[in-house]
Amino acid sequence: MKRTTTQLQQWLQADSQYLHDEQIAKRVVIDSRIVQEGDLFIPFRGEHSNGHQYVRQAIEDGAVASLWLKDEPNPPTDLPLIFVEDSELALQQLARAYREEINPVVIGVTGSNGKTSTKDLITATLQPYFKVQKTEGNFNNELGLPLTILNLDEDVEVAVLEMGMSGFGEISFLSKMAKPRFTVITNIGEAHMEALGSREGIARAKFEIIDGLQDGVLFYDGDEPLLQPLVDQTDVRAESFGYRERNRHHLVAVEQLEGGTAFRVEGTIHGDFEMNIYGEYQAKNALPALAIGHALGLSIEQMQSALKTAKLTAMRMEPVYLETGALVLNDAYNAAPTSMKAALNFFANYHHREKKWLILGDMLELGEEELTYHADLQEAVKMVKPERVYLVGERMKALAEALLKMCDAEIVHTLEKDSLKGLFSESTREHVILLKGSRGMALETLLP
Template sequence: MIRKTLKEIAEMIKVENDISSFADLQIAGASIDTRKIEKGQLFIPFKGQNSDGHRFVEDAIKKGAGAALWQKDVPNPPLHLPILVVEDTLIGLQELSRSYRNELNVKVVGITGSNGKTTTKDMTTNLLAQRYKVQKTEGNYNNHMGLPLTILSLEETTEIAVLEMGMSSKGEIDFLTRLARPEVVIITNIGEAHLQDLGSKEAIAEAKLEIINGLTDDGLIIYLGDEPLLHNKLEAYISSATKKTFGRTRLNDIYPLDIIQEDSGSTYKINLSDVEFFLPVLGTHNVLNALSAMMAAIHYNVPFEDIKAGLAKVRLTNMRMEILQGKHGEKIINDAYNASPTSTQASIELLANLPGYKNKILVLGDMLELGPDEEKYHFDIGKSICGENIDAVFTFGRLGAFIADGAKQVLPAEKVFAFDDKEPLINELKNHVDDETIVLVKASRSIKLEDVVSGLQ
């Protein structure tokens, strides 16, 4: 992590006040949360519409913070404390991280996409860690605040940083990638998330492709070759960068062979090796995510046997294809971290094709930020459910009701249940599960459909 004296910090960013009496004081790391402050960290407060972090500066220093930034237009800075007054604390954080990044001899893998960013980040980190010292974005620190904090957490001895880059509007990834300066970028896919803000999948693709704007000379672009929006735009992209594709079809540089799906994960081979790989994560879509991570590992000369070992150790963040046990012996796939039509369709496909269960139940909730066609997206998801392979569908929420309407086109009405209250949903669901049942639960994050998972345990 960053370790600098206040004098050195003042040489990295513009500081407005006299810090001579604290010049030799050293900070180690940075934080924006006084609840998690650690000894020696630089505390960075933000001035918001409803709250002002400057109120907690003195408390942060009492808790052990080494120093704090202070925004110039906030009155009464406690100058008797180690305070660095800056024009804007957010810009101060960003510029400090930019300066620190420029000092580091670290290679960066940048990851973006509509779905699978965090999963791909975790997989890529595991594979590269077989040969290198690797750090990754922790949690959801993937935006204009989080990514600078992640960079400031990097150790000087870190060889590769795997950085997730998220967005909600155009221009955000451009800023992040120019800050991180990746040597390799991965674009997982283009889905419907952020349609409400960006208006079309074409606009989403353009926003995700901003990640190449910060790519170093002779870098590597890894992208889903099965996605026409990416393929067409990148085919016309002329630079010194190398382009490699992953996907289901043989037209890609790397593609899977002989996928065997079990309830403990997927076994498969690839076109580039005779080694058989096991990924302890459910879903063909996650095999595709793994392919992009494998391509990054190949770029950094990680041998296939090491890649195999790294994949076998993959563990995803909670509520992403998490396998749990219900109190009636049923298996539960908790995929409630987030949802879009693309990711929900992949989860439905997974459940439909999963062997070994006599009773397969979908529990689906609202998918948010889909714009004016949100009701149609939900109806189409319901209509796409394979009635031969799915035994019952439970939905939750206003938009979930449109999934139920679509599902009734392919399943008998008595097998489709729509709720706007979780408690009766859980009670009815319990009547349909036993030790030969598997239940998949998925919805957007704010719907908190993990409550249904808890109700079954």
């Protein structure tokens, strides 16, 4: 972004002091600790801190201006300020105005599992041929999304924006702000069951992503029966993807390679593809990337070449080779029953190393049936045929008890993950180890 502070004032239709046309804002930040030369600082008031007390320091650190809430007393009279009613609303208003001016092709991505991987795969497919920027980290909510939009380059051609939520109405709000041309629903899982009540509720919340769709296309998981009725109730242009032949884009063969995955796609797109990424479910996540690439005019050959160099955000089935020779598949960014079973299914079919360990952590935010969801993983674990299973957390006790009755593996359950520190120093030269749990478990800290 390169806008004068007076332009930002005009976008906000707000009063100001000491603004000058030569003051150019290049970035918007809400954390005073990361302020750089040319930033616009937006202070927020919270329960434990008030960003207004850092405004002067932000200006001294290089911010060209700051917002200031009208009801916040004692505004400094010698600093460049824009006076607003609400910091969050002002941030969102700026994002809407900037999005309208630069007008890129926006791709909105949501889903219970796989949205970050899908975002990465869409970006990898398009990046050799367009100027593409994507949501970084977890900037996918009512604060993160407008910050992402405001920090897009002016000449960006495609913006791949992840949209997260914890309740009804949130995805709709984000979609209307971003105004996507293409939207993607990766799947419907069980995360946020506490807030949304059922998988049907989760499906309705995710489907809100069409609310801001600008005469474009929804790409959705055609293997998920909860989505099809929602598609049928709208006149939105929609294309399904998945394993079933009736899907517009479907997988007909997936092969696990030593260093990744090979797969064939049929339907609207016909072709063979390879990725240096593990997981059959990642092949499915690649389908909307290919469908969008096709819609934007890329050839099969262009997309084949792009996918070969695709990389995912860290801790998404990330291969980590230890000094012992062991291969750890670090999938510890998050976990829910759907993604856990998908990872275990992949692991069961991974045959390049026969000696397997599992290190699984609690799955969080599953509501009243959380223990049942954990115990229900027993068959998927058994199919892996692991030598050892390490289970971490209170909820994983339910799976431990189920496995002790029907699995030949050595089962170790612990409430404290630190008790497993040093585990990888054992003789694991020929082993492959799956590491997976919810974000709150932070299992990656076990790695040496």
